[in-house]
Structure formats: C-alpha cells, structure tokens
Amino acid sequence: MKTKIIFLAVLLLGITTRMQAQEDRNHGIIWSSLHGLEYGLKAGINIGGTSPLPLPEEIRALTGYNPNLNFSIEGNATKWLGKAQKWGISLGLRIENKGMEANARTKNYSMEIIGDGGEHMSGNWTGRVKTKFSGSFFSIPVLAAYQLSNRVKLSAGPFFSFLLNRTFDGYVYDGYLRQGDPTGTKAEFMGDSTAPYDFSDDLRTFQWGIEAGATWNAFKRLTVHADLTWGLNDIFKKDFNTITFAMYPIYLNVGFGYAF
Structure with missing residues (x-):
C-alpha cells in the first residue's frame, strides 16, 4: 500500500x-x-557550388558535377516592427556544410601540382581537372523580413560566415603542365597517370555575402523554406595567386522548420 x-x-x-x-x-x-517577437528552427540541405563568375576562358567546359549532401540547421528570432507588423528584423545562428565536386576541361589553367617525388610544380595546365570543395561554417544572417501574407514571409540581407573545417583539393589528368609559363618545360600526365593538388590551407576563414529567401507556413507550426546565399568575397586568401580568378560560393538552401 x-x-x-x-x-x-x-x-x-x-x-x-x-x-x-x-x-x-x-x-x-x-x-x-x-x-512582436517570433522564434523558429530550420533544417535544410545546401545545393550549389563554388565558381568563378563568369567562367574564365581557361575553363573550356564543365564535364561533371556532384552537389554532395550538405546539411544545415539554424535557429532564428524575428522582431516585427510597428502595429501592422509587416516589416521586421531577423537574426539567425546557423551551422552548415557547403561543398561540391566538379570535373572540367581546361587550357592554360594556372595550377600547382605535386609530382611523383613530392615536388611542387607550378605553371599552366591543359587537360582535365577534378576539384573537391567542402567546408563547415558557422553563419550569422542579419535579414530584413517582410510579412507578405499570413502564411508567407520574405527575407533578404547580408550574412557572415566563419569557416570551421575546409577542403579544396583534387587532381589533374589526361593533359600536360607547362612549367612556369605556356612555353615552359612540358610535364605530361596521360592514361592512368594523375597529379594531385591541395589548396585547403589557402581558403580564407571569413566570408560574407547576401541572402534572400521565402518561408511558407504549410501548417500552424510547420514551415517550408527556400533561401539563396551568394558569397561576395573570394573564397581564397588575398595573397593566393595560383588560381588567377576569384571564386564565389553560391548555394540554395531548401528545407523545413518549426515556428514557435
């Protein structure tokens, strides 16, 4: 008992x-x-790539692309302003991955490769290039929000990202390297022969850009979103000169969330 x-x-x-x-x-x-405060959680997938804009003449064709599986999770708070509460300011904290794999056919592409003996050789590459980029970021979006209707919210503004883990590497094959300049000594890598490269340490740790998107309240608390992020500074450090053109991360994030 x-x-x-x-x-x-x-x-x-x-x-x-x-x-x-x-x-x-x-x-x-x-x-x-x-x-006038609103909170939310979002989870999604980043689909996109890191690319020069426009494509330089050294890249003659893209022959393959794999977006990889890049996850993100975000918590955000929105402060709606005025009695109508049509406009607001949104602040988010996001952990995310961005990455892709790409194959390209190039001509006179500035490159530094690692030879069979571990030696570094730089010059102009003509042939095939396989590239893998992967990064983990802590991002802070600071956005203006607009309540288009009871179920649709638009947002746009800058974001700031801090790179936590990074990889930018790959290899060249089916081609040749002219060391120094386009008329330099020729080093060939044909058939099954490849030469790796690794520019991971040359990636900058701080990136920023613009973000724009829309959120739809599918149900009372469940939301669906699509957000485009466009980096505005080169992913490489300022003193990195091997790749002669700037590259920008451009990704579409799609997913779902919960509104409190």
Whole structure:
C-alpha cells in the first residue's frame, strides 16, 4: 500500500511539473507574440557550388558535377516592427556544410601540382581537372523580413560566415603542365597517370555575402523554406595567386522548420 502511495505521488508530481512547464511555455509564447517577437528552427540541405563568375576562358567546359549532401540547421528570432507588423528584423545562428565536386576541361589553367617525388610544380595546365570543395561554417544572417501574407514571409540581407573545417583539393589528368609559363618545360600526365593538388590551407576563414529567401507556413507550426546565399568575397586568401580568378560560393538552401 505504501509503495502504491509513493508511486501515485511521484506520478502526480510528474504530471504537475509537465503541466507547469507547458503553462510556462505557453506564457512565454504569448508574451513574445504580444511584443512582436517570433522564434523558429530550420533544417535544410545546401545545393550549389563554388565558381568563378563568369567562367574564365581557361575553363573550356564543365564535364561533371556532384552537389554532395550538405546539411544545415539554424535557429532564428524575428522582431516585427510597428502595429501592422509587416516589416521586421531577423537574426539567425546557423551551422552548415557547403561543398561540391566538379570535373572540367581546361587550357592554360594556372595550377600547382605535386609530382611523383613530392615536388611542387607550378605553371599552366591543359587537360582535365577534378576539384573537391567542402567546408563547415558557422553563419550569422542579419535579414530584413517582410510579412507578405499570413502564411508567407520574405527575407533578404547580408550574412557572415566563419569557416570551421575546409577542403579544396583534387587532381589533374589526361593533359600536360607547362612549367612556369605556356612555353615552359612540358610535364605530361596521360592514361592512368594523375597529379594531385591541395589548396585547403589557402581558403580564407571569413566570408560574407547576401541572402534572400521565402518561408511558407504549410501548417500552424510547420514551415517550408527556400533561401539563396551568394558569397561576395573570394573564397581564397588575398595573397593566393595560383588560381588567377576569384571564386564565389553560391548555394540554395531548401528545407523545413518549426515556428514557435
């Protein structure tokens, strides 16, 4: 009998605690709503690539592309302004991956490769190039928000990203390297012969750009979104001169979320 009483007391305490937590949560949501505050969680997939714009003449053709599987998760808060609450300011914190693999056919493409003996050779490459880029970022979007309707929200503004982990490498094949300049000594890599390269340490750790997107309330709390991020500074450090053109990360994030 005593055991049953203790069990019922513990059960009642658990139910009471849960009800109190739910009540506190509801009170917090109501308070936030009255003060024009809105919170959300988003999860999605980044699809895109890192590319020069426009494609330089050294890249004669893209012969392959793999967007890879790049996940992101974000928490954000929006402060709606004025009585109408049509306009607002949104601040987010996002952990995300961006990456891709690409194959290209090039001519006189500036390159530094690692030879069979571990030596570094630089010059102009004519032939095939396989590139892999992968990065983990901590990103902060600061956006202007507009409530288009009860179910659709638009947003746009800058984002700032800090690179946590990075890879930019690949290899060349089916071609030749003119060392130094287009008339230099010729080093061929034909058939199964390849030469790797690695520019991972030359990636800059801070990137920024613009972001624009739309969020649709599919249900009361469930949202669906699509956000385009466009980097505005070169992914490589300022003193990196091997690749002679700037490259920019351009990605579309699509996914779902939960609005509190």
